[in-house]
Amino acid sequence: MTNSVRKVAAAAATAVLGAALAGCGGGAGAPDAGREARMGTPAASASASASTSASAAGAPAASPQAGAPAKPPTMAPGPNGLTPVFERAKQRTDKTVALTFDADMTSDQGPRAADGEHFDNPALISTLRTLKVPSTIFMTGRWAEEYPDQAKSIGTDPNFEIANHSYSHHAFKSPCYGLPALDGAAARADVDRAFAAFKQAGAVNTVPYFRFPGGCYDDQALRALSTAKVTAVQWDVVSGDAFAKDPVAVAEQVLDGVKPGSVVVMHCTRSAAPVTEEAVQRIVPELRKRGYRFVKVSELIGK
Numbered sequence: 001m002t003n004s005v006r007k008v009a010a011a012a013a014t015a016v017l018g019a020a021l022a023g024c025g026g027g028a029g030a031p032d033a034g035r036e037a038r039m040g041t042p043a044a045s046a047s048a049s050a051s052t053s054a055s056a057a058g059a060p061a062a063s064p065q066a067g068a069p070a071k072p073p074t075m076a077p078g079p080n081g082l083t084p085v086f087e088r089a090k091q092r093t094d095k096t097v098a099l100t101f102d103a104d105m106t107s108d109q110g111p112r113a114a115d116g117e118h119f120d121n122p123a124l125i126s127t128l129r130t131l132k133v134p135s136t137i138f139m140t141g142r143w144a145e146e147y148p149d150q151a152k153s154i155g156t157d158p159n160f161e162i163a164n165h166s167y168s169h170h171a172f173k174s175p176c177y178g179l180p181a182l183d184g185a186a187a188r189a190d191v192d193r194a195f196a197a198f199k200q201a202g203a204v205n206t207v208p209y210f211r212f213p214g215g216c217y218d219d220q221a222l223r224a225l226s227t228a229k230v231t232a233v234q235w236d237v238v239s240g241d242a243f244a245k246d247p248v249a250v251a252e253q254v255l256d257g258v259k260p261g262s263v264v265v266m267h268c269t270r271s272a273a274p275v276t277e278e279a280v281q282r283i284v285p286e287l288r289k290r291g292y293r294f295v296k297v298s299e300l301i302g303k
Helices: 003-020 032-039 110-114 122-130 141-146 148-155 184-201 219-224 247-257 276-289 297-301
Strands: 096-103 135-139 160-164 206-210 231-233 262-267
Touching (some): 096 276, 096 297, 110 141, 122 148, 135 141, 135 148, 148 184, 160 297, 184 219, 206 297, 262 276
Parallel strands (some): 096 135, 096 262
C-alpha cells in the first residue's frame, strides 16, 4: 500500500470515527471566545516523575501513587473564568509527546458488553507497560464501572494517569455527532459521577483533566465546568485509529503529525479501535529513534 493510499484510508477511518463512535476524538472546534481559554497559564506545576516500568503480565509492582504528580499541574482559568483548554505544550523545542487513549463507553452500552462486545483493550495496556510508555487514559465513568479491575490496575500503575472523559459520553455541546446533549447542571454532575466511579474502582492516579466527548465544546460548556476546577484537554494529532483496519496507516498518520509537545488522541476500545495496539508497536520505536520522549499530559501541562 502506498503512503498516499494509507493516508486516504486513515482519513476515512477518522471520518467513520465521527459517525460510528459519536465523534470521540474527532476534533470539533470551539468558537473564538472558547479558543481564548487556551491562553491560560499553568496555575500549578509539579516536577515530572520518572517513568517506572511495571510488569506487562500483572498488576504494577510499584507503590500506587509513585507515578502520579503529588499536585498535578492545571492551567489558570481563561477569560471570564472559563475552563482553560490545553492542546499542545507551549514549550515546543523539547521533543516530548503525550500518547493519550480514550476508554470510551456510553451509559447505555451495558447490554452490548453483556453480549460479548469488548470496550476494553488489555493487550494495548500490556504493550504500553512493556514498552515503558507513560500515558494518559481518558476514561468514562461507565467504562470504569464495566471494568473495575482494569480501572484499578491502570489507576494504580505509575506508568499511567487517569483523566476524566465524562460518565455517560453524552455531548456537552449540541450538535455533536448525534450524541444526546447534557445541559449545564447535568454536565457538571456527569463529570463528578465519573470521578466517583474511578474512586469506587480503586484508581488513585487520577488527574484533574477532562476531555469532551467528541471533542465538542463551546463557551457554555466551558462555563458549566468552571467550578469543577479541571483543565480541558484536546489534541493536535488525530491518529485515525477508530475502526481502522490497517495499523501501518494509523502509525504513519501519527508519525506524520507529531511535533514537539504534541498530544495524540487514540483509543483503548477493542471493538471500536482494533488495530491500535499494533500501531503503537510501530509508533513508539520510530518516535524514540527520532529523539522523542514519551510523557503524560501532566508533564506537558507543567512545562
